[in-house]
Amino acid sequence: MNVSSPDIPVVVAIDGPAGSGKSSVSKEVARRMGYGFLDTGAAYRALAWHVQASGVDTDDAASVVASLASFDYRIGTDPAGYAVHVGEVDVTTAIRDPEISAVVSRVARVPDVRTHLIELFRSSMAGEARPGIVVEGRDITTVVAPDAPVRILLTASPEVRAARRSAELVGSSAEHVGDAIRKRDEADSKVVEFMSAAEGVTTVDSTELDFDQTVDAVIGVIRNIQPVTD
Numbered sequence: 001m002n003v004s005s006p007d008i009p010v011v012v013a014i015d016g017p018a019g020s021g022k023s024s025v026s027k028e029v030a031r032r033m034g035y036g037f038l039d040t041g042a043a044y045r046a047l048a049w050h051v052q053a054s055g056v057d058t059d060d061a062a063s064v065v066a067s068l069a070s071f072d073y074r075i076g077t078d079p080a081g082y083a084v085h086v087g088e089v090d091v092t093t094a095i096r097d098p099e100i101s102a103v104v105s106r107v108a109r110v111p112d113v114r115t116h117l118i119e120l121f122r123s124s125m126a127g128e129a130r131p132g133i134v135v136e137g138r139d140i141t142t143v144v145a146p147d148a149p150v151r152i153l154l155t156a157s158p159e160v161r162a163a164r165r166s167a168e169l170v171g172s173s174a175e176h177v178g179d180a181i182r183k184r185d186e187a188d189s190k191v192v193e194f195m196s197a198a199e200g201v202t203t204v205d206s207t208e209l210d211f212d213q214t215v216d217a218v219i220g221v222i223r224n225i226q227p228v229t230d
């Protein structure tokens with residue numbers, strides 16, 4: 001049993017820069033703990049996809065905001081059944097395309113977009129039926145869920161992040177990927193702070209850790225703050 005109220009899911013908030021392992025580590029932590037998993041970056045990516053698919057310029061903030069009216073976004077919180085839909089289209093793979101990564105910061109910097117999506121995130125968190133939910137992004141520890149009992153900044157060195165990401169992408173050098181990651185972090189940092197831990201946020205640096213060690217480190221932080229009592 002968890003020490004917090006059984007009716008309110010425990011929120012584990014995880015932020016970090018691009019490629020720091022937020023999605024993969026959070027999903028595995030959620031799976032092992034029997035918690036839900038919410039990837040908030042997927043919403044910004046799906047909106048960027050929707051904006052482009054609608055023929056709207058991602059730099060045109062007013063048109064991006066207008067396109068929220070037709071943004072029929074769905075994502076579940078089952079870590080074993082991760083899928084992202086816009087209307088009837090399964091965009092799970094399409095939103096990971098480097099072309100979307102290159103433009104997503106343009107829609108994410110629009111204040112009305114953030115307000116709209118943060119409402120969606122909070123409603124998903126409140127509706128979670130499992131005993132907890134791992135929510136990952138850039139502003140979860142500071143804006144979306146600043147009162148979460150567990151708040152973690154997941155980091156790794158820029159070189160390690162670039163190497164891990166380029167290993168996933170066929171035909172992309174670590175140098176090219178590193179450059180794209182750096183540009184995205186630079187753009188995103190103008191809107192939200194995620195390069196250093198806010199007060200009360202625990203840093204987990206995975207630079208010297210493999211995937212399982214990182215998952216264990218995150219679960220260790222959760223257990224330390226939310227001890228299992230039976």
Ligand SMILES: Nc1ncnc2c1ncn2[C@@H]1O[C@H](COP(=O)(O)OP(=O)(O)OP(=O)(O)O)[C@@H](O)[C@H]1O
Binds near residue numbers: 209
């Ligand atoms: N500690 C680790 N050791 C080795 N590989 C890792 C580790 N953590 C994550 N990875 C790998 O690094 C890659 C990037 O991880 P992931 O996509 O989860 O990062 P992210 O922070 O969600 O990225 P983005 O912000 O770009 O969406 C994946 O291939 C993942 O399996």
Ligand SMILES: Nc1ccn([C@@H]2O[C@H](COP(=O)(O)O)[C@@H](O)[C@H]2O)c(=O)n1
Binds near residue numbers: 018042104108137
């Ligand atoms: N809480 C968040 C999460 C994401 N973003 C923006 O979305 C982009 C994609 O996020 P990934 O986690 O999938 O890399 C990210 O580059 C940000 O522009 C955000 O603003 N806030």
